[in-house]
Amino acid sequence: MNGQRGFTLLEMLAALAVLAICSSVLVAAFGHSARALQQVQRSDRLSLIARSLIDDASDRPLQTGRSVGEWSGVQWQMDVSLLPGAAGxxxxxxLDLHVDDGARQARYSTLQVRSSGTGAEQ
Structure with missing residues (x-):
């Protein structure tokens, strides 16, 4: 009887095959997470730009109608409408805001109340 201990060549090949399969699954998972992170970063960028545009609209008198522009390569369009029945x-x-950076787009809406002296159309 031989007293040597160790792995056979077949056992080593099986272990390497399992290792290769596991590592390819991990690499694919890292790729998916990197793409998801890029999508989240794009969405966050659009959200921050939208928030800045809405804050800017809050600092000046509102005028009903549509305004368009570009901010850091992002196209935007804001529609402002007076809600009916606001007597007093x-x-x-x-405010309806649409932002578009070419690869991604988003829509945001908000309501703002202004005293009668601050809006252009009553």
């Missing part, structure tokens, strides 16, 4: 000292406006 305040008017309610709806």
């Amino acid at each position: 000292p305040a008017s309610a406006y709806r």
Whole structure:
């Protein structure tokens, strides 16, 4: 009887095959997570630009109608409309914002209330 211990060549090949399969699954998972991270970064960028545009609209008198522009390579379009039935000292406006960077686009809506002296159309 031979006293040598160790792995046979067939056992080593099987272990290498299992290792190769596991590593290819991990590489694919890292690739998917990297793509998902890029999508999240694009969405965050659009959200931050939208927030900045809405904040900018909050700092000036609102005028009903459509305005368009570009901010850091992102095309945007904002529609401002006066909500009906807003009688009294305040008017309610709806702001609909569409942002598009070519690869991704998003829509945001918000309502703002202004005293009668700050809006252009009453």
